[in-house]
Amino acid sequence: MKCGIVVFPGSNCDHDCYHILKHVLQLDTQWIWHKDETLDTFDFIVLPGGFSYGDYLRPGAIARFSPIMKSVIDFANRGGRVLGICNGFQILVESGLLPGVLMDNEGQRFICKNLTLRVDNNNTPFTSQCAPGAVLKIPINHGQGRYFADEETLKQLEGNGQIIFRYCDEEGKTPETANPNGSIDHIAGVANANKNVMGMMPHPERCADPLWPEVDGQTIFNSLIQSSLAHS
Amino acid sequence: MTASIPITPEIVAEHGLSPEEYARIQKLLKRDPNLVELGIFSAMWSEHCSYKSSRPHLKTLPTEGPRVIQGPGENAGVVDIGDGLAVVFKIESHNHPSFIEPHQGAATGVGGIMRDVFTMGARPIALLDSLRFGDPDHEKTRYLLNGVVKGIADYGNCVGVPTVGGDIYFDACYNGNILVNVFCLGLAKADRIFLGNASGIGNALLYVGSKTGRDGIHGASMASAEFDDATEEKRPTVQVGDPFTEKLLLEACLEIMKEDWVVGVQDMGAAGLSSSSFEMAERAGMGLELDLDAVPQREAGMNAYELMLSESQERMLFVVEKGHEDEALAIFKKWDLDVAVIGRVTDDGIYRARENGEEVVTLPIEAVVTGALKCDRPVQKPAYLAEVGTLDLSSKEIPARGGEVLKQLLASPTIASKQFVYEQYDHMVRLNTLVLPGSDAAVLRVPETDKALSLAVDCNPRYGYLDPYIGAQIAVAEACRNVVCSGADPVGVTNCLNFGNPENPEIMWQFQEAVRGLGDLCRFFDIPVVSGNVSLYNETKGEAIYPTPTIAVVGLMEDRSLHCTQGFKQAGHRIGLLGSTLEDLGGSEYQKLFWNELRGQPPVLDPKTERAVQRLCLDLIRQRLIQSAHDCSEGGLAVALAESCFTGPKPLGADLVLNSGMRADALLFGESQSRIVISFSEDALPSIESLAQKAGVPFAALGTAGGSKFQIRIDGNEFINEDILALEDIWENSLSRYGNRVAG
Numbered sequence: 010m011k012c013g014i015v016v017f018p019g020s021n022c023d024h025d026c027y028h029i030l031k032h033v034l035q036l037d038t039q040w041i042w043h044k045d046e047t048l049d050t051f052d053f054i055v056l057p058g059g060f061s062y063g064d065y066l067r068p069g070a071i072a073r074f075s076p077i078m079k080s081v082i083d084f085a086n087r088g089g090r091v092l093g094i095c096n097g098f099q100i101l102v103e104s105g106l107l108p109g110v111l112m113d114n115e116g117q118r119f120i121c122k123n124l125t126l127r128v129d130n131n132n133t134p135f136t137s138q139c140a141p142g143a144v145l146k147i148p149i150n151h152g153q154g155r156y157f158a159d160e161e162t163l164k165q166l167e168g169n170g171q172i173i174f175r176y177c178d179e180e181g182k183t184p185e186t187a188n189p190n191g192s193i194d195h196i197a198g199v200a201n202a203n204k205n206v207m208g209m210m211p212h213p214e215r216c217a218d219p220l221w222p223e224v225d226g227q228t229i230f231n232s233l234i235q236s237s238l239a240h241s
Numbered sequence: 242m243t244a245s246i247p248i249t250p251e252i253v254a255e256h257g258l259s260p261e262e263y264a265r266i267q268k269l270l271k272r273d274p275n276l277v278e279l280g281i282f283s284a285m286w287s288e289h290c291s292y293k294s295s296r297p298h299l300k301t302l303p304t305e306g307p308r309v310i311q312g313p314g315e316n317a318g319v320v321d322i323g324d325g326l327a328v329v330f331k332i333e334s335h336n337h338p339s340f341i342e343p344h345q346g347a348a349t350g351v352g353g354i355m356r357d358v359f360t361m362g363a364r365p366i367a368l369l370d371s372l373r374f375g376d377p378d379h380e381k382t383r384y385l386l387n388g389v390v391k392g393i394a395d396y397g398n399c400v401g402v403p404t405v406g407g408d409i410y411f412d413a414c415y416n417g418n419i420l421v422n423v424f425c426l427g428l429a430k431a432d433r434i435f436l437g438n439a440s441g442i443g444n445a446l447l448y449v450g451s452k453t454g455r456d457g458i459h460g461a462s463m464a465s466a467e468f469d470d471a472t473e474e475k476r477p478t479v480q481v482g483d484p485f486t487e488k489l490l491l492e493a494c495l496e497i498m499k500e501d502w503v504v505g506v507q508d509m510g511a512a513g514l515s516s517s518s519f520e521m522a523e524r525a526g527m528g529l530e531l532d533l534d535a536v537p538q539r540e541a542g543m544n545a546y547e548l549m550l551s552e553s554q555e556r557m558l559f560v561v562e563k564g565h566e567d568e569a570l571a572i573f574k575k576w577d578l579d580v581a582v583i584g585r586v587t588d589d590g591i592y593r594a595r596e597n598g599e600e601v602v603t604l605p606i607e608a609v610v611t612g613a614l615k616c617d618r619p620v621q622k623p624a625y626l627a628e629v630g631t632l633d634l635s636s637k638e639i640p641a642r643g644g645e646v647l648k649q650l651l652a653s654p655t656i657a658s659k660q661f662v663y664e665q666y667d668h669m670v671r672l673n674t675l676v677l678p679g680s681d682a683a684v685l686r687v688p689e690t691d692k693a694l695s696l697a698v699d700c701n702p703r704y705g706y707l708d709p710y711i712g713a714q715i716a717v718a719e720a721c722r723n724v725v726c727s728g729a730d731p732v733g734v735t736n737c738l739n740f741g742n743p744e745n746p747e748i749m750w751q752f753q754e755a756v757r758g759l760g761d762l763c764r765f766f767d768i769p770v771v772s773g774n775v776s777l778y779n780e781t782k783g784e785a786i787y788p789t790p791t792i793a794v795v796g797l798m799e800d801r802s803l804h805c806t807q808g809f810k811q812a813g814h815r816i817g818l819l820g821s822t823l824e825d826l827g828g829s830e831y832q833k834l835f836w837n838e839l840r841g842q843p844p845v846l847d848p849k850t851e852r853a854v855q856r857l858c859l860d861l862i863r864q865r866l867i868q869s870a871h872d873c874s875e876g877g878l879a880v881a882l883a884e885s886c887f888t889g890p891k892p893l894g895a896d897l898v899l900n901s902g903m904r905a906d907a908l909l910f911g912e913s914q915s916r917i918v919i920s921f922s923e924d925a926l927p928s929i930e931s932l933a934q935k936a937g938v939p940f941a942a943l944g945t946a947g948g949s950k951f952q953i954r955i956d957g958n959e960f961i962n963e964d965i966l967a968l969e970d971i972w973e974n975s976l977s978r979y980g981n982r983v984a985g
Contacts, residue, residue, distance in 0.1 A: 018577060019485050021401025025672050060399040063485025116981075119394050119665045150667050152398075215669050220686065 010237055011037045013054040015081065015097075017072045018043065022058035022094065022214060029217045030055070034230055043075040052237040053090035053134075054081065056097025058150065058212060068111065068153050069099035078104055090134050090233060091206045095151055098198070098208030107201055107208050108166065109158035115191025119152040123223070124189060126197050126211055127177040130170040133204040134236035138228045144181045145174075145225040147211040149189060149197075154210040156192040156199070166199060174198035174209055246276045256283035262614055269608040277545045277594075277601050284512035284550055285519060286613040288777055293616045294743040295775040298756040306769040308732055310434060316357040316508060317427075318771025319434055320733040322797050324690050327431040329363035332371070332424040332698070332737040332793045334776035338479040339421040343388025347421050348396040348482040349554050354425040355402060356508035359491050360557065362435040362498045363427025366673055367685055368397050368666075370407035370423055371698045371737070371791045375416035377654050377979060382411070385419050387980055392482075393423070394665045399484035400491065404666035405674055405683035408698055411654045412833075414706070417781030422737040422774075424698055424793045428687065435498060437507035439521035439529065439586050443563045444504055446518065446529060446584035449573050450490050450556035453514070454539035456480050457552025467742055467780050486555040486578070493576035494557065497569060502562040509556040515549045517558045518584075519592060523610040531584035531594040533601070545596040560586060620753050621746035629707065632827050632841025639904050643879065643953065643961040646835065646910065650876045651883065651972040653830055654979055658887075661977035679888060680806045681723040681872050682796065693801035695729035697721075698793040701875065703828040704843035705788035709751040711843045713758035713790045715914060718851045719874060720794040721766060725855040726870040726917060728805045728862045729796025734763055736773040736792050741785025743777045751788040752777075759790055765848045768794070805862045807871035808889030809920045812947030814868055816885075816895060817929065820854045820916035821939040822878065824907040830875045831910035844914045850938075851915045857936040858917050866925045866932075873916040879909040879961065881918045882943075883951060887969045894965040897944035897953045905955055920946060 012030055016023050023040075031038040041054065048054075061072035072078070078100075085091045085106050093101040101107045114120060125146055128139040139145070158166065166172050174197040178187040183195045190210075198209030213226030246252075253263045256279055266274055266282050274282065288294060304312035310327055311319035317331035335350025355365045370393055375382045397404045402425070439446070457480035497503060505525070507517040514536070522529045533548050543551075561569045566582055573580035587593075592609070594602035640646055650656055663678035675693055676684035682697040699720040705712025721731045736759060741748040763770055779786045798804060809816070826832050827841025861867045869889070873881040886895050901908050921929060926942065933940035951968055953961040 019399070019488055021399075021488065021670060025670065028672060059401060060485065060488070063399060063483070063488075065485065118391075119398060119667075121398075121667050121669060122664050148669060150398075150669065152394075212669075215672065218672060221675075 010052050010234060011039065013039045013041045013049065013051045015041045015054060015056050015077060016043060017061035017075060019061045019063055020057050020059035022212065025214045026055050026057045029214045029230060033218050034234065041077060043077050046076045046080065048080040048084055051089065053092065053233050054084065056091065056093040056100050058095030058097060061096055061100060068096060069103035072100045073104035082106060085206050088203065088205050090237065092135060092233065093208035094212055094214065095210055098210055099153065101206060101208045106206050107199055108162050109156055109199060111153050112155040112157055113153050114155050120189055121148065121150040123148045125177055125179055126174040127181045129175055130173050132170065133173060133200055133207065135207045135229055135232050136173060137236055138232040142181055144177060144179065145228065146216065146223050147213055147226055148215050149211050151210055154192065155190045156196040158193065163194065169202055171200045171202065172196055173200050173207055248273055248276065248279055252279065256280065257287060258283055262286060265614055269605065269612055275601065277549060278604055280546050280550050281515045281602065281604065281609065284515055285609050290512050290516055291613040292775055293613050294618050294777060295752065297617065298753055301756065302760045302770045303764045304769055304771065309769050309771055310431060312769065312771050313773060315436055316360045318733065318735060319361065320771060320795065321431050322687065322692065325431050326687065327429050327434065328426055328694065328795060329358050329361045329429055330424065330426040330735055330795055331357050331772040332422055332735045332791065333357065333774040334737050334739060335421045335423065336418060336739065336776050336779055339389055340419050342479040343385045344392040345479050345481050347389040347392030349480045350421050350423045351393055351396040352482050352484065352487050352554055353510050354423045355400060355487065356557065358425045358427035359494055360435065360506050360508045361429065362433050363429035364495060365402045365425050365427040366671055367426045367683065367696060368402055368404040368423065369696055369698045369793060370404065371700065372407065372409045373415045373420035373702065373789060374411050375419065376413040377411050379413065379416045383980065383982065389421055390662050390665055396482055396484045398667040400488045401670050403668045403670050403674055405668050405685065406678050406696060409659055409662065410702060412702060414702065414787045417784060418779040418786050420739050420789060422791045424735065426696060426795065433498065435503065435506050437521045438505035438525045439527055439560045440525035441504055441562065441586055442588045444560050444586045445563060445566050445582045446531065446586065447559040447561055447569055447580060448536055448556065448583045449559060449578055449580040451483060451486050451553055452537040452539040452579050453543065453548055453551045454553045455543065455547055455551060458547060458550050467778050480552050480554050482554050489576045489578055490555055490557060493573050493578055497572045502565040504560040504562060506557060506559045509558060511552065513550060513552045519606055519610050521558065521560065522592065522606045526590065528587035528589045528591045528606060529584055530587055533594050533596045535581045535583045537579040537581055545594065545601045618743050618749045619746040620750040622750050623747035629840040630842065634824065634826065634904065637836065639906055643905065643909055644963045647879050647883065647961055647963065648968065648971055649834055650830060650880055650910065651968060652975040653834060654976050655830060656876045656880055657975035658973045659976060660973060661980050675801060675804060676727060676806055680727065682727040684727050684804045686801050691800055693798045693804055695724045695727040695796035695798065696793065697723035698791060699723065700789050700791040702787035702789045703839055705755065705790065706839060707828050707841065707843045709754040709788040710758035711846055712788060713755040714762040714846050715843065716790055716792040717759060717762045718846055718914060719872065720792045722855060722872045722917065724794050724796030725858050726805060726807065726872050727796065728803050729798040731766065731768050731794050732797045733795045734768050734770045734792060736770060736790060737776065738773065739776045739779050739786060739789040739791065741780040748785055755788050755790040762848060766852065803863055805870050807869055807885055809885050809893050809946040810868045810889050812893055814920045814946045815923055815926060815942055816897065816944050816946055817919050817921065817940060817942045818916060819857060819919060819933065819938055819940055822903065822908055822911065822916065823913045824903060825911040825913040826907050829877065829910065829912045831877065831906060844912050846914045853936050853938050854915045854917060857933060857938045860932060861919065861929060866928055867919045867921045869920040871918045873918060875912060877910040877912050878916065879953065883968055883972065885918055885920065886951060886965055887972055892965055892969050893946045894948035894950045895944055895946050896948060899943065899953060899955050901955065905960055908955065909953065
């Protein structure tokens with residue numbers, strides 16, 4: 010099993026993703042440099058969090074023009090599994106691989122804290138190891154994570170089961186107080202129609218090392234591993 | 242050209258140089274300097290760069306120890322932590338720029354201190370911020386708080402270095418001069434530490450990072466003068482930060498530092514290209530030849546004066562061995578950074594810089610770096626001390642009940658939870674943060690070892706106002722106590738000394754006393770001071786800040802599984818207090834809030850008692866006898882107990898019984914030092930009692946955690962009985978309500 014982590018200038022959760030995949034989950038894990046134009050064969054690739062190109066202009070808006078992105082898009086279009094975390098999600102949205110936009114948080118402030126997510130579709134390569142409706146404890150860390158899509162797109166997302174995670178309280182309910190950034194319908198993570206590309210604002214790599222009391226993030230990486238095994 | 246303008250007394254004065262200093266320059270050069278050279282002297286001899294007022298006092302600090310790899314004098318201090326690893330750390334002020342432009346001022350403060358750390362070859366893994374703002378009701382305070390916090394967040398979050406802790410105080414003495422002290426710690430291989438050294442004839446001087454612009458010219462001089470009504474006009478002297486370039490610079494520097502042909506490196510901080518190049522050459526006893534036309538420039542038409550003095554951010558100066566220039570250029574270009582060879586090392590001790598082929602700077606390096614007139618500033622004990630030194634408690638009414646007092650203390654922005662602030666900082670990136678912000682100290686694992694580091698920063702300015710010697714000692718004692726409460730041994734200190742105008746003998750006396758207190762306690766505790774920074778002239782229209790010697794302490798624990806936090810862990814756990822309570826109300830938050838005064842003596846600090854309490858606490862943690870430890874500080878025992886109730890896995894009430902003949906307000910809200918609130922399971926009680934007795938430390942069991950009420954009875958009478966969740970709401974949300982309130 011081989012996975013890759015794309016390093017953009019300004020990526021800063023790349024080392025954390027690498028640590029989890031390589032040292033905790035013992036996968037063959039490789040760096041992918043943004044200036045590369047071709048991609049090796051990978052079972053899945055991760056676009057990590059951070060501030061690619063300083064988030065200048067708009068998060069992800071410049072990174073989508075990196076030489077590597079053409080290959081990432083080809084990889085995704087051929088059915089390759091791509092996980093975008095935080096800034097990675099923003100890049101996937103900017104490059105058109107995922108629907109919707111990510112705007113400034115409702116409170117206009119950056120937020121870093123632990124919170125809970127509900128798995129709203131466990132029939133994807135990213136969530137197959139989660140129970141339906143499971144509540145995961147995973148931290149967020151962003152200033153621009155307020156998901157928005159127009160009504161028609163939302164209807165499609167809902168109908169196709171593309172809404173993968175919603176911010177929720179500890180019981181899995183979605184009162185207004187459990188929405189940290191004003192995302193529409195509490196959306197924390199979405200997939201494309203084929204479910205081989207997913208973006209999420211929360212950081213599963215921050216709660217996947219058994220050194221910490223919380224390891225819910227592991228289920229997402231384990232799902233990717235299991236689905237890749239089934240796929241190959 | 243700038244070099245040919247004749248130097249008049251007016252020009253000398255505009256450069257902040259006294260006639261005596263100018264005469265010294267003429268004597269050293271045996272001629273008049275040109276304007277470029279005068280600018281260089283002005284920056285290098287400013288208080289900010291030369292430490293001319295403070296150096297004689299700083300020399301008295303203990304800076305050595307078996308773990309010390311590098312003490313003060315380099316970009317940051319270095320302490321050995323075993324396993325071939327070292328920690329590199331320093332704290333630095335960015336006070337003046339942050340008051341003028343809070344967002345950029347604070348942001349570039351973070352950028353500067355990170356560069357000081359990665360310049361030494363270390364990867365920065367943690368930031369702390371020690372912030373001081375004016376009265377919460379002052380018209381500028383909310384704007385400054387929000388601006389500074391956003392500046393720190395925007396910069397630190399983007400670079401990907403977690404901000405894991407810090408402290409914040411509010412007091413009217415900072416209305417015209419806020420303090421932004423930023424601490425950074427990095428991790429390096431103990432045998433791969435890089436110094437700011439320009440040695441080896443013919444070696445190349447490499448400029449790397451952002452292009453040079455016209456920003457921040459004379460920032461060092463700005464930081465060496467008081468503020469007045471025209472302060473707002475100084476906004477253009479504040480630099481603008483680019484954290485994205487900093488991130489690229491960080492990665493590129495760590496990559497190039499794997500090579501053995503890197504000779505030396507220094508950040509272009511205050512006084513930019515001048516200070517970095519002069520200091521590197523001076524340390525090596527060498528000369529330099531520079532071609533200023535080769536310096537990457539942001540705009541056309543910049544002259545030598547501007548290039549030498551610009552404080553544009555995110556720039557570094559490397560010296561690499563001759564013959565390796567192309568390899569060095571290739572690494573920096575991979576990271577899309579501007580880079581150029583701008584000069585060579587020579588052997589004659591002379592600094593020569595050319596502009597358009599013409600030599601515009603010809604200066605003896607040692608004279609510029611070490612030639613500033615030493616200032617033996619006069620000192621005088623301040624007159625105010627006689628006025629404020631006494632506190633007559635007999636005239637003060639003792640409250641019959643303590644619930645309302647506790648609520649008001651918990652709502653005070655100085656005491657209330659800082660969650661509103663630290664949630665804006667990425668405090669988790671790099672997966673090292675074992676104890677998140679909100680406990681006594683931040684705890685970080687040391688990757689690939691079983692060790693952990695503990696970090697705390699502290700300084701109560703009111704104690705320093707009442708007695709700067711004791712105030713500085715308490716700052717060290719409390720920062721150490723915080724680190725000890727987390728389970729670590731203090732191994733190193735860095736300090737940021739913030740004071741008013743040193744030309745005032747009373748301020749200079751405060752400075753002298755604080756440094757003496759800092760030195761005495763560090764010697765007694767046997768902890769070296771390995772780096773530091775001095776910020777003087779923190780006053781506006783003659784109103785100086787209270788003495789604020791901010792102390793950051795780094796602690797080490799060999800076994801990270803033995804770390805401890807401040808919150809009560811489960812209902813039924815017993816609660817106890819190590820140390821004794823005296824009638825210490827002078828300088829307390831209670832005194833300020835309810836009596837609206839600041840007088841008396843600061844809390845008593847007995848170094849032997851302090852050491853005994855800290856050692857006992859560490860013993861109890863390491864023998865796994867206690868489940869929590871929390872230092873008593875601002876707001877006293879009642880606030881410490883309440884905070885331990887709020888900060889466990891789930892909020893817990895507490896049922897507490899105190900016996901004492903002391904005034905109830907002193908008992909619960911006084912700020913006696915050397916006290917730690919602990920919790921433990923019932924069966925550990927005999928062992929704790931016996932160890933406390935052996936250590937000679939007073940110990941009292943106070944009650945039990947659990948229930949929905951926070952209850953304290955004194956001598957059988959109910960004094961506080963409040964709903965714990967109501968108290969928690971006040972403590973947790975007061976600062977956020979303050980920060981989010983719309984002005985008006």
